[in-house]
Amino acid sequence: MRGAAELFSVQATSSAADHLRKAHRITPASQSSESSPGDEGVIDIYSGATPKRRRLEQSAIPRAKIKAIQELSVGFVIDSDVPFTIFEHSFLRKIFHHFDSDLVLQMAWSGSSVTREIHRLFEAKRDTIKAELRNALTAVHISFDLWTSPNRFAIMAVFAHFIDQLGHQQSRLLALRRQFGAHSGENLAGSLIDIVHEWEIEGRVGCAISDNMTVNDTCLYHMYQRLDPSMRPVDIKARRMRCYGHMLNLVARAFLFGKDAESFELESDINGMRGLVEQDLDHWRTKGPIGKLRNIVKFIRSSPQRSEQFKRVAREQDHEEYRLCEESTAELEVVMNNERRWNSTYMMI
Numbered sequence: 001m002r003g004a005a006e007l008f009s010v011q012a013t014s015s016a017a018d019h020l021r022k023a024h025r026i027t028p029a030s031q032s033s034e035s036s037p038g039d040e041g042v043i044d045i046y047s048g049a050t051p052k053r054r055r056l057e058q059s060a061i062p063r064a065k066i067k068a069i070q071e072l073s074v075g076f077v078i079d080s081d082v083p084f085t086i087f088e089h090s091f092l093r094k095i096f097h098h099f100d101s102d103l104v105l106q107m108a109w110s111g112s113s114v115t116r117e118i119h120r121l122f123e124a125k126r127d128t129i130k131a132e133l134r135n136a137l138t139a140v141h142i143s144f145d146l147w148t149s150p151n152r153f154a155i156m157a158v159f160a161h162f163i164d165q166l167g168h169q170q171s172r173l174l175a176l177r178r179q180f181g182a183h184s185g186e187n188l189a190g191s192l193i194d195i196v197h198e199w200e201i202e203g204r205v206g207c208a209i210s211d212n213m214t215v216n217d218t219c220l221y222h223m224y225q226r227l228d229p230s231m232r233p234v235d236i237k238a239r240r241m242r243c244y245g246h247m248l249n250l251v252a253r254a255f256l257f258g259k260d261a262e263s264f265e266l267e268s269d270i271n272g273m274r275g276l277v278e279q280d281l282d283h284w285r286t287k288g289p290i291g292k293l294r295n296i297v298k299f300i301r302s303s304p305q306r307s308e309q310f311k312r313v314a315r316e317q318d319h320e321e322y323r324l325c326e327e328s329t330a331e332l333e334v335v336m337n338n339e340r341r342w343n344s345t346y347m348m349i
Contacts, residue, residue, distance in 0.1 A: 074117050085111035129172055136162035139206030154179040158195050185218025192223050207239045211246040256290050297334045
């Protein structure tokens with residue numbers, strides 16, 4: 001009732017100030033809009049210290065809102081492939097200050113906090129994914145592939161494909177982990193078995209999709225035998241699905257480079273390592289227009305001066321009536337094909 005006396009429990013000397021801030025939105029003069037942190041200049045941002053984060057129980061922001069923003073922040077970091085420390089950037093924090101200074105002071109946005117939140121979310125969401133897999137209307141089909149990262153780590157990726165209870169097709173990344181040891185069929189099968197056990201789908205695995213490497217035939221034979229020793233080889237073969245994209249890639253490479261495309265590209269790599277430029281040019285000329293185009297691209301990319309000259313000529317010839325693509329010539333670069341990226345020859349053309 002307005003005007004009536006009311007008693008409050010005081011737990012600390014800051015209790016009165018906390019009540020004014022939470023209930024009445026009254027803050028000290030130092031935090032008023034007249035001296036808002038958002039009014040600082042660039043030099044002030046660089047030289048100023050980051051305000052100390054308040055305890056959660058002192059915040060006027062609901063816990064649920066803070067949790068939701070933390071999850072969205074982690075999603076932004078993962079999806080955008082930005083550093084974990086992105087929210088520590090002084091300019092970004094000042095932008096947030098303009099919208100809600102209390103939120104900026106309350107959020108745990110340091111690099112270590114983002115790391116902890118990623119691990120927490122992974123553990124929390126893993127149970128949700130397990131429930132989806134357990135309640136799927138179909139068997140859980142898997143696809144997997146193996147490749148080498150730029151820092152020379154062998155990485156295995158495993159996806160699950162299924163129909164959920166609403167009848168919608170779903171795909172979930174189950175693993176993206178290092179593959180240790182030899183890339184033999186038995187070793188790869190052991191990794192797949194560990195992943196299947198981790199997600200508790202031992203009795204639900206349906207078909208398996210992978211590329212046409214012979215080692216994958218051995219891998220899947222051992223995997224299915226360990227999951228179900230009674231499964232016959234003919235049944236295992238029926239569940240082994242070959243990647244359609246990989247088959248198309250093999251056909252295209254055979255058209256472009258002949259039957260033994262890998263040997264052709266390996267010889268080119270050896271010429272490059274030995275510095276045998278003329279031999280490598282002759283080697284590619286035997287492959288017709290694609291080989292000649294590859295030599296032209298290599299010639300342009302071999303020096304910054306040639307690259308600049310190519311751009312200059314392209315700008316002079318460029319006009320609105322004749323443009324091959326939406327990007328301007330200033331944004332385009334000549335692309336060298338390579339055996340690891342399937343569409344690299346198309347991009348080069």
